[in-house]
Amino acid sequence: MESATSSKRQRVGSVQRAARDTEDEEEEKMFDVRSVNKDLDIDSKIAALKVSLSVVCLLSRTGGKNLCRCSGTVVECERKQESGGGGGGGEFVATILTSANLLRFPSYSRYTFLAPDITVEVYLSKGKPLKGQVLGYDFHYNLAIIQITTDYPLPTAILTDIDVSMPLTPTPLLTDSKPFGLRPHTVDSSLFKLRGGDKVIALARTLTCQCLLVESGTLSIYKSSGLHCQELLYTSCKTTQVYIGGPLINCDGEVIGIVFHYDGYAAFLPINIASRCLQLLKRDRGVCHPWLGMTLTNSYAAKASVLEEIIQKFPHISNGIIVKDVMKGSPAAHAGIVSKDIIVECDGEVVRCSLEFCRMVWNRASQSVEVVVMRPSSSKPVKLTMVVDELKLASYNCWPVPADKEYAAVIWRSIDLAAQRATTWLDS
Secondary structure, X not given: OHHHHHHHHHHHHHHHHHHHHHHHHHHHHHHOOOOOOOOOOHHHHHHHHHHHHHEEEEEEEEOOEEEEEEEEEEEEEEEEEOOOOOEEXXXXXXXXXXXXXXXXXXXXOOOOOEOOOEEEEEEOOXXXXXXEEEEEEXXXXXXXXXXXXXXXXXXXXXXXXXXXXXXXXXXXXXXXXXXXXXXXXXXXXXXXXOOOOOEEEEEEEOOOOOOEEEEEEEEEOOOOOOOOOOOOEEEEEEOOHHHOOOEEEOOOOOEEEEEEXXXXXXXXXXXXXXXXXXXXXHHHOOOOOXXXXXXXXEHHHOOHHHHHHHHHHOOOOOOOEEEEEEOOOOHHHHHOOXXXXXXXXXXXXXXXXXXXXXXXXXXXXXXXXXXEEEOOOOOOOEEEEEEOEEOOHHHOOOOOOOOOXXXXXXXXXXXXXXXXXXXXXXXX
């Protein structure tokens, strides 16, 4: 009897080990763990090592089924405080910035749902997984904040805002003496200047072997994707799904963006926006998104033929953002903004790129802003007043969410069941 029981246990153990080996092989195949970093240059390796201990892997489950795995970055770590204000017995609370894919019900829809009964595990560079607590999330920018408790302090990454403006002329020619009173722009020296072709590095961490993944590339000012978020920038870094939520760094090891994956390459949300969302989520547990109802493009990303027309028409223009489309009934439409307008000023500040313009209107929901535009049909600047609205949930960016195969089957069964119930209700 004991021999039969022992034999059964051995068979079960063999099956479990085989399952784990298969999972490891699938992850290696999916994320190319074995060949990663093979041809990586030494500068990229050195930069990656400066932040590597802050890079984690996260796994979420719902209803006991795997939901999503992605990467994240430890951005804060503080000693835990007890309710009485004393020390927390040597415990530390670390804050991780990652992707909201970790939490959402997988779909490709503007209507985003939080998956039920979520649990989160966090994997560091070594050791057992830690239990994560969801502190906040923002489905529009696809960001989430997870907290973990450790008995030792974790290294935190350095977050550095970027400046992606690129003047069309060698030196700005706008001065106070110009007819429309544009003032010279003073560049913040604390910003990291990022230009097309500059080197960037994407980082991630795998689940089963907790390996660090590193992929270098360059910033592309012309590349685009099917992702809806206007604020995303694009790179030539070849990535996979596990990079989602991980950090994009510069050659100094500073985090300049949060990575998203599309069609084999890394797009990223500038850390300027991600860190602002981080602070709002910690303080208010939510983010208020301004809405103007227009699609914008940086002037430097326009076609050479378009830039030639702009410079010929307005030789004094050095910076600005081009309006591609305007939605009917939107704040931009009510203000009188039309397609092909070039926004050069907002509330007295020179607009050098769309990232700056986003900052200028960020906290202005329900408030008015004064903008100056250059219009091809007019030889003079046009001053307009625009009331900033708040983005509605139904208009949030939609993001493709790669679901774990185990949970995908559950999802489709739930969708089929919901459809059957809806059909029954309509027929009754």
